[in-house]
Amino acid sequence: MSGLRNLNPLRLFATGNRGRFSYERVPNGSPFDFQKYQWPAAARRISATRVLSLAIAGMVVLALLGGGGYRRVQQYREAPVAEEHNVGFYWGEYYQLNGFYNGIRTLVSPANYVAQNGYNITVPQVMDASKSNLPKEPAFDPIKYDPYPFRDASYLRDHEQVHQCYLDEGEKVAAPDVYAYPAIPQLLPQPFYGGYKELGMKDDVCWERFGRLSAYGYGYGPAEGGLGLGNESERAGSEKVTDKVGRVDYRDMDWGAAQRRCHEKNKRRFATDQPSGKTRVPRHAYVLRTWTGYHYSDQQMLALRAMINELSLKSGGQYDVHFLVHVKDSQLPIWASDELYQKTLQDNVPKEFWNISTLWSERLMEMYYPEPFPDNFANMAGASVHGVYRSAHFALQWFSQQRPEYDFYWNWEMDIRYTGHYWDFNEKIGDWGRRQPRKGMWERSRRFWIPGYHGDYANFTAFVESETRDKDVAANDIERSGPMPVWGPVQNFPHTGMLPPPLAALPPHSYDEDDYQWGVGEEADLLVFNPLFDPSLTNWVFSWDVTGYSRSLPIPPRRAAIITVARLSKRLLDTMHEETWRMKHTMFPEMWPPAVCLHHGLKALYVPHPVYFDRDWNVETMDRNFNYPKNIWESPFGWGEHNLLGSSFYYNSGFSGALWRRWMGQSEGGEGGARWEEEGSGRMCLRPVLHHPIKHEAGSVA
Template sequence: MSISLASESISGFFPSKLYEPEAVLCNDRTAAELPEFQDNPDTPSIPALQGSARELPSDFYDPYPEYNSRKWRKKWKGTHAPCLGPRGVDVNVNPDDMVKAHRLKTKASRPTIGSYNETGLESDFCFDRHARYDPYGYYDEFPSAADTPADHMEPSKVIWKDVRWGELQRDCLARNQDRYEPVDFPNRTDVASTRDKFWMPTKKDHEDVDSTLIFPPEQLEEGASYRLWQANRASYKKKQAIVLRTWDGNEWTIDTMQYVRSFIMELGLHSGLEYEVIILVEIKDCTIPIFENEKAYRETLLKSVPDEFADITILFNRILLETWYPKVGKHNPQTSQTGHMHMPMELLSLLRPDIEFFWQTELDARYTGHHYHLLETVSAWAAKEPRKFLWERNARYYVPAVHGSWANFSSWTANVTKGGGIWGPERTNGIKPVGPEPPTPSPEDDNYQWGVGEDADFINVSPVFDVTEGSGFIFRKTKDRYPDGLKTPARATATVPLTRFSKRLLRAMHHGQVNLGLHMFPEMYPESTTLHHGLKLAVFPLPVYVDYAKSPKFIADKFNANEGKALLNQPYLYPDIWRRMTFWHSTSKKTTFSDELYKRWLGYSGDPLERLCLPGILLHPIKGT
């Protein structure tokens, strides 16, 4: 299949391509005419960058619904109320608190993997560093007359160290409280009752672990209608959290702080706190008595994060997790991360029962677009996906130049799947599923209806594959304390910089670890728990670009080896490809394309006057910014 790299290359984002269509990578030769790798794979295939974002029209970027409109009120309870921001005024009416975007003359070029058009992500806007980060302090830190657009209005300055984001989030929630379903917090008379601090478990916590799995209709009073209950709560907006994970030795750079501010503003304050930002910090030194001494907790907290983030931060340590999950037994100080990666998230679902969905992201990921547009698009897309052949679609890379539309990709997946695929929970001894039973005995009896409109319990942006069918996944045998041992069905993914958990899934994970001491590798446990309980897992086809003259067919063939069953059987057979993708995990000490591109976008490298303008791209890994 002959594909012009002009339509597939990351070069489509750069001004040389946007304004001069003839200036394309490799002189517009087709993939068939190109070598598999360039002569020097350490040099990115980026043409000279000409032009700037100043040549494009710009305006405020507003991805939010028409709050309080007649249409909006028909769907949702309550009233959206504006929230106070760090500049002392309501963020929704203050230009200094709003992100700007530039409208592209043509849509961004098609990514090698994933899609904008097929998912609803916008690709006709781009963001430069000023438009994206000036509301969060970029101009304050890096003012440059030569770098500043002629029509630029300097934002009012903020003394960021004096901002208290927790107070702003709490005030925002109070203003919008009637939009969210009332939830009773656990009445823990034997421990300090708080919503912002973990507690050491009591004997009763372990004895009552089964109660953490009780969800309606079990909780309904006798004679109450489940349908009416569900219809009533459907008009409440479901609260979500974006959870940032780090540790006490993390270096808080200027860029990191600006990025965290962008989460709070875009996801929280502008939306009426539909999303709450929470930072989880692991304290490595377990000799500090953070759970025995309030003063020690406070002093450690203030040493671990910048002052502005202190009141949205929750501390934990290995002792806390050992006490909650003694049966798991994976608490070696040198390797504990592989044992307790998800445990703090499980405890967070107990601490904050008012939150329905928990996004977890890593601080070495960056999104160049608007956070609210990204997460809302991902959630809506996942809810629309039917369950039929969903696990099978989840296991494959969608390469649009090869597969065509998403509908074609789905049909291809169904055609190569033998035996009807996964239908309902994959049964394994010792686990009683909490998810729904299929509405039909066989997927053949379902016309892609089951699951449509159902929120996903787990969302990933990387394929989730079967580790038991010839996979070379190195941690595939970590199935500790499962009654079926190595025969336990399991799924895994290779990288998790952005994932979303439902409260129901986290409670199921918590129950399994407290009750049975279940343990799998972090990239296996939530995926496999979702499988065992018959919950809904969706993999979003994230747009990913490859900075190599690789044909899409080569990528599709290699990444979907063995019809997807043994996806990434040998992931590091192609280390240079992984390293040159805009989204992946790299163990190589060499720099990655994602890191190079982000630093070029920030102006840290290349021409300092250059105003690189990118659409929304999730970049990972990013180091040292």
């Protein structure tokens, strides 16, 4: 069994002359090309003919695999699909959920709300969204969404006062507010895994695009300092927001100057020595990874302005937003010439973000973390260890050393969107992480929490604890890379040298003696947004991209989380930096921070944020396939990743981008757009949803 678990056939192709290996080329468990799949709103089932085609396709893929041809599998996957838009996955049999598209004319109070989910046990309800059956205006008025506790007496008793921040130096334009509806569209589906209440977030409000984005230039034109988006949109009731927000003129905006002024006004909150014994507020760097040649669409500009306003200015300088700009031309000596540096910056970043941008290049990383980096187990990317594809974390480590004043660094991607409020999301998940005990954290974090199957998070915790102690389960996990349960630093594996773990990470007592108390109140060193899985139990293609550990010894234990989006502590980044430059250790970006936490006993957690699916999954089947794949080939973190195509958050999701574009008022697959909304139930209103990936935002509003 151990031989099978350690088998990774893709290692056979780990040669440097095959070009860049990308996720898009990894087999999905089907010969069909998922990029051709469409995400329509209408509820449908696929035919028996398609089920038969799945069976035939499966046999063909097995035959191709048996023939030893990864390249031949790829050729088959790229062949034309016989029936357009048909994808033969078993979940294609589930009803599609169309309640996402019920608009603001269907708003109901939380007490009267009914979710559309039938969980493949009952047929999902469908609403008649014809305009004649619905009110012309929403039944509720939008309200200002203000999650900040800074005026509360309880907050001021323990913290320094927060002084208001402005967009302009003359303090004429206050940081604007955003608006949400205190209601839910009837039949809006529930998320399948993760949840709002566990994180302390509100699930009784929804966001539509005017309330969410008018503060940032949506709904008015460039002549007034806006972006022009939304002028042709369905806009019933939108004046209740736009009249309050007004028209913020962004034509001469300088976010760097605004952030500095805000921090200066509020710097006493962050001082190490607090007056009157008040509590110091930690500072955060919210780092957006971008690159030269990146196109900043108008929709992107709205999202970026929302991040800076809500995280930094409205929070009294608690966050600073930074652009970490990858200069793709490594031959440019940006470190040698201020003039060249400024020209490169100004040619590639919109002016309003110039003063929050930092340039870096792979050549700079080569000088900062010089060769050699010996003993790589398998370079599936076929790229340099300093290449951004394999070591995007090098730049973040470097940035944390150049800007050491922050307690936490958020590693954020440009293709993420969020329909909710940024500060509310960031703070609530940070609070959640602080409340979590260390006992069972690795075991809980490797699983998807599915409330419809597991119940609440406390019940899920008890279930994982019972499973951890089950001798039969433990026997099946005997080949895991590391002990079960994990308790403190994992360094008891053969190695040629590692940095010692911090004393604070050593358990104060045994696992059995702990009553879920150790770690409560401790800040998390790593917060990720997909499970922290053990790559040795999957056929994830980058599982063996481990460098600097002797190949004469077994590959070290490790963990990974798909998508590099995360919150990392300064302590974690300092440890990663030291392990990299001093010990020459590194791994693939999605594996390196979790593995460092595992080895050094740092607090790492998977945040169970709400994730939606376009299909009405049976939750028992979801638990079995997501949490208990029969073998490594079926893991969702490998060839079973097709299970997440219809989710709102995964690297290869197709549904996520389609849902975002529809929410923005665009037509998608022949559905949506202004006329669709005007003749139906109005524009969409979603609960807070973290969308990834948004690969494009171009579409029609007609």
